[in-house]
Amino acid sequence: xxxxLPEVETIRASLEPHLVGAEIKSVEVLNPVVITGGSQxxxxxxxxxxxxxxxxxxxxLLFDLKTSDGQDKVLVAHMxxxxxLLWHSAKQPLEKHSHLRFNFQNGAELVFVDVxxxxxxxxxxxxxxxxxxxxxxxxxxxxxxxxxVEVWERNIANRKKSLAKGxxxxxxxxxxxxxxxxxxxxxxAKVHPERRVETLSHRDNMNLCRAMQAILQEAIRLRxxxxxxxxxxxxxxxxYLDMLQCFMREGQPCPRCGTPIKRIxxxxxxxxxxxxxxxxxxxxxxxx
DNA sequence: CCGTTCCTGGAT
DNA sequence: ATCCAGGAACGG
Numbered sequence: 001x002x003x004x005l006p007e008v009e010t011i012r013a014s015l016e017p018h019l020v021g022a023e024i025k026s027v028e029v030l031n032p033v034v035i036t037g038g039s040q041x042x043x044x045x046x047x048x049x050x051x052x053x054x055x056x057x058x059x060x061l062l063f064d065l066k067t068s069d070g071q072d073k074v075l076v077a078h079m080x081x082x083x084x085l086l087w088h089s090a091k092q093p094l095e096k097h098s099h100l101r102f103n104f105q106n107g108a109e110l111v112f113v114d115v116x117x118x119x120x121x122x123x124x125x126x127x128x129x130x131x132x133x134x135x136x137x138x139x140x141x142x143x144x145x146x147x148x149v150e151v152w153e154r155n156i157a158n159r160k161k162s163l164a165k166g167x168x169x170x171x172x173x174x175x176x177x178x179x180x181x182x183x184x185x186x187x188x189a190k191v192h193p194e195r196r197v198e199t200l201s202h203r204d205n206m207n208l209c210r211a212m213q214a215i216l217q218e219a220i221r222l223r224x225x226x227x228x229x230x231x232x233x234x235x236x237x238x239x240y241l242d243m244l245q246c247f248m249r250e251g252q253p254c255p256r257c258g259t260p261i262k263r264i265x266x267x268x269x270x271x272x273x274x275x276x277x278x279x280x281x282x283x284x285x286x287x288x
Numbered sequence: 289c290c291g292t293t294c295c296t297g298g299a300t
Numbered sequence: 301a302t303c304c305a306g307g308a309a310c311g312g
Contacts, residue, residue: 002306059307080307082296097296116295118307134308162289171308179306268291269306 003079005142005176006219007238008059011085014232015110016054018087019063023050023105031099034114037076037122037132043100046123049073058138058175061085064126072126076135077112083119086111087234139175142212147174149202149209160198164191164208166267174212180225180247183272185211187246192278193264193271199281218243246272 003011026047029040048068055062063075077085088109094101095113100121102110112121122132130136139155140147155173156162167173168182177185186193188211191204200208219225224238232238245255250263254274262275 004307078307081305114295115297116306118295120308159289166290169307 002081002178002180003059003083003224004178004181005056005059005216006181006222006240007224007232008061008079008176009056009220010224010232010238011079012054012056012061014234014236015061015085015087018089018108019051019054019110021050021052022108024048025103025105028101028103029099030094030101031117033117034099034112034119034121035123036120037124042123046073046102057135058141058171059178060132060135060138062129074122074124074126074129076122076124076129076132078120078134079114080116080118080120082116083112083114086113134171137172139170139172142174142176142209143216147209149206152209153202153205156197160196162197163193163266164195164197164200165193165269165271167197168208169267169269176216177212179269179271180244181212181215181219183247184215184245186271186278187273188215190277190279192280193266193273194280246274248272 024046027043029035029043032040035043046065046067049065051063052066053064055064059078061077065073065075067073088111090107091109094111097115098111098113100112112119124131140151152174156167159167164186165182168177168185185208189204189207191200191208219240222239222243223232223236225240225244226237246261249261249272251260253259254261254277257274257276259274259276261272263270263272265271
């Protein structure tokens, strides 16, 4: 559930060795509603194409393809809430809510399954990749060299009245965080989810950036968080669940100070935080 | 710029 | 039977 950057990266990494070099035999569009970019026919015309790379950008998966007539195309996938991309080395009966199936020459198959049908697929020419909604306005990767506290501060400069939680979830401010890791980052940086970003000190912003990088890196290492039913393409669960400090821990003692974790709604999302470690007002604001 | 909408299964 | 979860597009 809720694939965020670490889960999407885990899916990418687990798919890469299977997918790269695999030649498509046929594509079955079982439910065209998940196709946002490209037509049903365009997907079916991928027969003969070969996957050449498995990339990730934020929560988007980018699968490069070379068609049989030499065109460069990209299959873009966003899992949203419940999307799954499953690799089967041999044919299997279609499970419920299967929407698209790639059949490969070697007998393997790749199935896109999504109970809630929020997930989206695009098939675009490589040079048209910017037409994928959200991808063109996506902020830098928090783990990349071109991300820094300066970039972060620049990206949040025009939305000073916004709440910290809302900005962490905004893919135009930083790519890849969702509800789980946003709460964990705020906890690690000791920032209240409802803090207005204009009140954040440079030190707060540094702590936030450091927390993003450290938490995402560790979550990737542990293959993501399987909080309900998230699995990677090989049906494996992630190991970060036990590392969660506040998410889904309402009423349980804060790992730092023992104060019971609170749960509130912020920008329409459940937000878990420690009311003692994460003060709503900055120290400077309280003195004034 | 915030609230609403999409969608289904699981919880109550 | 009703409510709730939530990423991102969309509308007021």
